[in-house]
Amino acid sequence: MTLPRPKRHELGFADYPFFRSLSTELCQEIYNSSRVRQYNRREQIRGMTLRNGDAVHVLLNNGIAAEELVHHEATTLRFRYQGHCLGDSEVFTDSKPPLAIAVTKTVTMAVPLDVMRGLVRKHNTLMRTVSTSMAERLRSNDRVYMMFARAPEQRLCELFIELIDKTGYPTREGTRVDGPSQNDLAQALMVSRATVENTLRSLRARQLVRTEYRAFVFPDVAALQKVASAVPPAVVAPTAGPRMTD
Known part of the structure; x- marks a missing residue:
């Protein structure tokens, strides 16, 4: 729906x-x-099937969008928030635009890709801004989504902290985040739906999260942060046994 400017x-x-x-x-x-x-x-x-689907979108409201990225037939999600730019990398490359969907009601400012490319060539400050947008997105991806060595509970809590920081709002019961489904969370972290369900069950038992229809409520964000930032136990290498001599 196009809004009045x-x-x-x-x-x-x-x-x-x-x-x-x-x-x-x-x-x-x-x-x-x-x-x-x-x-x-x-x-x-955004996406190849949309007319003008290659426009660059800057998210304006407190909503959540998700880009679907395909890697060797596996699809993952990356959440984007207010002020983020969908399509920043395509300003510099001719890659196909990934599918982007609204996870919640989302308002964007859409600039045609060819227009944005022209503005970037014309203004060095805009080139730096788009490059910075890409770099920050990659850093966020590494921190939130790519920690495969950590336990599922830590990874899910890290993602929840990100969602709280970007879109959470206070209620009497705690900080609330609307939008992502369990399927969205599983796709984002590249784990099974069962893993997300089991992890949420553990977090609910510890009263770190309440699940509602299309929403999560966090009574104690500080406690959630402790779980996300906990240092995993060190792996101790096995010691060599006694050397046999003749």
Whole structure:
């Protein structure tokens, strides 16, 4: 659904990390080239099957989007949040745009890819901003999604901490996160749905999470953080047995 264009001062560019290092004039130029649209839950934002699906999208509201990445026929999810840029890497390459869907109601500012490429060539500050967006995304991927050596409980808590930081809001019962399903969490961490269910059962037993319809509530975020940051026990190498002599 295309929304009425907000006035520039209503948009508040300073609220979004992507725009903070850019001049007011450049922000206005990007804004004038874009369209603002709202996507409902599970609606497709980007992808090869969409007309103009190769546009670059900056997420504007407190929603969650997910990019589906395919690696050798295996599909994984990466969550994106307010101020993140969908399609930043395609500004510099001709790779196919990954599928992006709205996990919650999501509002984006969409700039046609060819327009964004032209602006990047014209403005060095925008080139640095897009490059920084890519670098921060890769660092987040490594920290949140790629810790395969850690226990599933730690990995899920780390992802929950990320979701809380980006989209959580306080309620009387604790901090609440809306949107991701158990299937989403399993795809994001590249584990089975059963692993996520068993891990959530353990966290519920310790009163670290409450599960509701399309939502998670965290009564004690500090305790959740301790689980996420716990140092795994060291693996002790077996000692050599006594040497046999003749």
